[in-house]
Amino acid sequence: MTRQIRLGVLGCGNVGAALIELIGAQADAIEARTGVRLEVARVAVRNLSAPRDVALPDGVLTRDAHEVVADPTIDVVVEVIGGIEPARELITAALGNGKPVITANKELLANVGAELYAAADEAGVDLLFEAAVAGGIPVIRALRESLRGEPISRVMGIINGTTNFILTKMTEQGTDYAVALAEAQALGFAERDPTADVEGFDAGAKAAIIATIAFGSKVVAGDVYHEGISRVSSHDIAMATRLGYVVKLLGIAEADAATGEVAVRVHPTLVPKTHPLASVRESYNAVFVEGRAVGSLMFYGRGAGGSPTASAVLGDVIDAALNLTNGTHGSLGTFTRAKIRPIDETSAEYLLSMEVADRPGVLHAVTGVFARHDVSIRAAEQEGINPDARLVFITHTAREAAMQATVRELRSLPEVRSVGSLLRVIGG
Amino acid sequence: MTRQIRLGVLGCGNVGAALIELIGAQADAIEARTGVRLEVARVAVRNLSAPRDVALPDGVLTRDAHEVVADPTIDVVVEVIGGIEPARELITAALGNGKPVITANKELLANVGAELYAAADEAGVDLLFEAAVAGGIPVIRALRESLRGEPISRVMGIINGTTNFILTKMTEQGTDYAVALAEAQALGFAERDPTADVEGFDAGAKAAIIATIAFGSKVVAGDVYHEGISRVSSHDIAMATRLGYVVKLLGIAEADAATGEVAVRVHPTLVPKTHPLASVRESYNAVFVEGRAVGSLMFYGRGAGGSPTASAVLGDVIDAALNLTNGTHGSLGTFTRAKIRPIDETSAEYLLSMEVADRPGVLHAVTGVFARHDVSIRAAEQEGINPDARLVFITHTAREAAMQATVRELRSLPEVRSVGSLLRVIGG
Numbered sequence: 093m094t095r096q097i098r099l100g101v102l103g104c105g106n107v108g109a110a111l112i113e114l115i116g117a118q119a120d121a122i123e124a125r126t127g128v129r130l131e132v133a134r135v136a137v138r139n140l141s142a143p144r145d146v147a148l149p150d151g152v153l154t155r156d157a158h159e160v161v162a163d164p165t166i167d168v169v170v171e172v173i174g175g176i177e178p179a180r181e182l183i184t185a186a187l188g189n190g191k192p193v194i195t196a197n198k199e200l201l202a203n204v205g206a207e208l209y210a211a212a213d214e215a216g217v218d219l220l221f222e223a224a225v226a227g228g229i230p231v232i233r234a235l236r237e238s239l240r241g242e243p244i245s246r247v248m249g250i251i252n253g254t255t256n257f258i259l260t261k262m263t264e265q266g267t268d269y270a271v272a273l274a275e276a277q278a279l280g281f282a283e284r285d286p287t288a289d290v291e292g293f294d295a296g297a298k299a300a301i302i303a304t305i306a307f308g309s310k311v312v313a314g315d316v317y318h319e320g321i322s323r324v325s326s327h328d329i330a331m332a333t334r335l336g337y338v339v340k341l342l343g344i345a346e347a348d349a350a351t352g353e354v355a356v357r358v359h360p361t362l363v364p365k366t367h368p369l370a371s372v373r374e375s376y377n378a379v380f381v382e383g384r385a386v387g388s389l390m391f392y393g394r395g396a397g398g399s400p401t402a403s404a405v406l407g408d409v410i411d412a413a414l415n416l417t418n419g420t421h422g423s424l425g426t427f428t429r430a431k432i433r434p435i436d437e438t439s440a441e442y443l444l445s446m447e448v449a450d451r452p453g454v455l456h457a458v459t460g461v462f463a464r465h466d467v468s469i470r471a472a473e474q475e476g477i478n479p480d481a482r483l484v485f486i487t488h489t490a491r492e493a494a495m496q497a498t499v500r501e502l503r504s505l506p507e508v509r510s511v512g513s514l515l516r517v518i519g520g
Numbered sequence: 521m522t523r524q525i526r527l528g529v530l531g532c533g534n535v536g537a538a539l540i541e542l543i544g545a546q547a548d549a550i551e552a553r554t555g556v557r558l559e560v561a562r563v564a565v566r567n568l569s570a571p572r573d574v575a576l577p578d579g580v581l582t583r584d585a586h587e588v589v590a591d592p593t594i595d596v597v598v599e600v601i602g603g604i605e606p607a608r609e610l611i612t613a614a615l616g617n618g619k620p621v622i623t624a625n626k627e628l629l630a631n632v633g634a635e636l637y638a639a640a641d642e643a644g645v646d647l648l649f650e651a652a653v654a655g656g657i658p659v660i661r662a663l664r665e666s667l668r669g670e671p672i673s674r675v676m677g678i679i680n681g682t683t684n685f686i687l688t689k690m691t692e693q694g695t696d697y698a699v700a701l702a703e704a705q706a707l708g709f710a711e712r713d714p715t716a717d718v719e720g721f722d723a724g725a726k727a728a729i730i731a732t733i734a735f736g737s738k739v740v741a742g743d744v745y746h747e748g749i750s751r752v753s754s755h756d757i758a759m760a761t762r763l764g765y766v767v768k769l770l771g772i773a774e775a776d777a778a779t780g781e782v783a784v785r786v787h788p789t790l791v792p793k794t795h796p797l798a799s800v801r802e803s804y805n806a807v808f809v810e811g812r813a814v815g816s817l818m819f820y821g822r823g824a825g826g827s828p829t830a831s832a833v834l835g836d837v838i839d840a841a842l843n844l845t846n847g848t849h850g851s852l853g854t855f856t857r858a859k860i861r862p863i864d865e866t867s868a869e870y871l872l873s874m875e876v877a878d879r880p881g882v883l884h885a886v887t888g889v890f891a892r893h894d895v896s897i898r899a900a901e902q903e904g905i906n907p908d909a910r911l912v913f914i915t916h917t918a919r920e921a922a923m924q925a926t927v928r929e930l931r932s933l934p935e936v937r938s939v940g941s942l943l944r945v946i947g948g
Contacts, residue, residue, distance in 0.1 A: 125736055241542070241546050403670050407667060
């Protein structure tokens with residue numbers, strides 16, 4: 093027996109149009125497989141006469157999104173508008189009206205996700221958001237469901253396609269940052285104002301959502317420490333390559349089982365070439381999960397784009413439709429505010445390069461600074477760059493605060509001409 | 521409000537013991553997060569006095585598995601015995617008694633999975649089996665749920681850790697097959713009789729399960745064409761490396777959208793070095809999924825081992841427990857028998873090497889054989905191996921039947937001394 097599910101779609105940009113097209117193509121197969129018939133009943137847009145990639149029957153388009161979420165004939169609401177308002181208001185209204193909501197809105201969830209999850213629980217309906225993190229990759233479902241019982245210690249993700257594209261070009265073609273960025277912009281992988289991507293804000297929002305779901309405690313975008321890739325030089329990349337590493341912008345969420353503290357950060361990271369994250373190229377995304385029982389897992393795929401994102405939305409829509417039919421819904425549980433470990437108190441291995449005067453006693457002076465701050469050196473390399481020398485150090489695990497103090501003191505040494513990027517290193 | 525769920529575990533080997541230990545460690549966290557308290561109430565074993573890695577309270581162990589599946593106080597049954605009987609009989613009885621069942625039994629599902637899925641549906645309870653394919657990697661859930669609406673065209677997996685370990689050693693250390701196999705056996709990655717792994721039977725069973733779930737039509741182990749890795753030579757590996765490929769044993773399930781035919785095969789495959797599957801090393805597994813909307817996805821992790829497998833079982837146990845609490849269950853729908861495309865009618869690119877007499881006209885004679893069978897050559901290489909020559913060809917996409925006919929005719933040519941491995945090639 094088929095159950096008809098009427099969808100109200102808020103927004104008809106890339107993702108909305110791809111979703112409507114995909115539902116048109118797949119509705120028969122979905123019905124055969126699940127007994128649910130999906131119908132795109134209403135689509136709310138800002139401008140009724142804007143050109144669209146998808147054809148819709150008369151009467152489906154409306155300018156009134158509030159009317160859609162209030163419409164008693166609408167069973168499930170899909171929000172693909174983005175941004176905080178009016179998305180929050182509309183989602184809250186839909187949940188309040190007992191309608192399951194699917195959203196792809198990372199900005200919203202990274203800021204007020206926990207409140208919305210609680211609102212959904214209270215209303216007894218689904219709030220699903222696979223598409224908000226890493227586009228088409230089903231990592232949220234894995235964290236929410238498959239790994240619900242797994243003691244997860246760390247999640248590391250390449251969760252911004254723009255920066256991964258840029259870093260891939262810099263690595264494989266020896267391109268400068270500015271040139272790679274321009275190429276990404278020309279190909280439509282980067283915005284005209286690339287700040288949100290290249291400075292790590294976009295990855296930070298996704299990392300906050302991942303941390304919340306992985307550790308079951310509320311982390312918001314403002315909790316995430318971030319450094320972007322705009323200061324990564326082609327010299328950094330070349331050095332990483334020589335030492336057997338690839339530079340990736342990683343979002344890293346860690347939980348300390350002993351203290352319950354959570355640390356979430358985004359920064360350029362040296363990844364060993366044999367690590368699975370190292371082989372994630374171009375604009376692809378991947379999320380690497382470490383658990384005590386399951387070991388290492390990685391989820392790889394398209395992190396953006398209308399069609400992969402629509403695929404993730406559709407998976408959630410079917411889920412919500414089936415749950416509605418069965419009179420049930422998925423719950424995320426309740427979230428208490430995470431105890432955030434400040435970046436100063438986190439630990440990592442670091443790579444630090446600097447240019448120094450090439451004369452007796454310099455290496456001794458420089459290594460003395462590391463020793464004074466209790467930062468232990470794992471590998472060192474000196475290369476002559478006439479008349480100066482370049483020193484590269486990789487440390488053992490050290491505290492961020494100690495490392496930052498080391499950098500500050502090194503900058504003040506008369507023998508040190510300049511201190512380059514400080515890059516974190518992950519193990520193999 | 522907490523709901524107590526009493527588990528009956530059938531079997532207490534590696535996976536069973538790891539599951540019981542994991543539940544002991546995680547029960548509080550799971551209860552806090554889901555409101556479900558898991559209790560290992562009964563554990564059926566063959567030998568009550570065998571040494572065990574896990575401590576159990578008095579009265580939990582029993583030799584009578586039938587009693588466990590009939591016990592009205594048992595809520596959920598976990599089957600980690602393996603093999604077809606008595607596992608089938610016990611699972612069928614448990615489902616008939618209205619108990620959700622979690623199984624890690626690939627052999628069983630690859631042979632009678634569709635019947636068991638139907639029995640579960642009829643009984644209105646869950647039958648979950650994440651652990652049966654690729655151990656701790658949550659790929660079954662992704663296929664069952666996230667990708668339910670996705671038009672999947674192909675799934676390719678490294679789904680046998682033993683053979684991936686052996687191929688990794690051969691590739692990275694230039695080891696011969698026999699030496700790598702012996703190392704795998706010494707490390708416990710391969711059985712004393714390695715046939716099931718190295719000849720592709722194990723991967724074939726998992727590929728049948730994957731194909732059934734991905735395409736929604738019943739595929740059994742006997743439908744899967746398989747070639748193992750025992751005839752892959754270190755020369756094949758060296759040649760693959762030189763040409764920019766890695767040799768992997770892949771399980772490949774393809775669906776033809778036009779005809780509805782499904783082809784499932786396991787064979788050594790040349791994977792381009794830049795393909796995500798190429799970076800899956802050692803005993804790790806990975807499953808690569810291609811869909812029209814979602815593009816390429818890959819799921820990577822530990823494909824075997826007590827602890828990762830137990831993690832997958834636990835995810836399913838929590839799912840079944842929550843569904844039971846909500847009075848619902850997941851359904852796989854009904855499966856009609858797949859139309860299997862015979863291996864002769866499948867298409868691939870091929871790499872073929874041969875040793876030939878080094879004299880005028882030989883290349884002409886050899887290429888004539890390819891042309892007669894309508895097999896188009898994409899790349900060719902000749903190297904002198906005094907007094908003979910070695911020829912290596914990579915074809916464009918060709919039909920298996922045509923390729924096999926080409927090989928047969930080449931073998932009959934007087935100029936051809938020997939024909940080496942025929943290896944399929946996947947694109948980048």
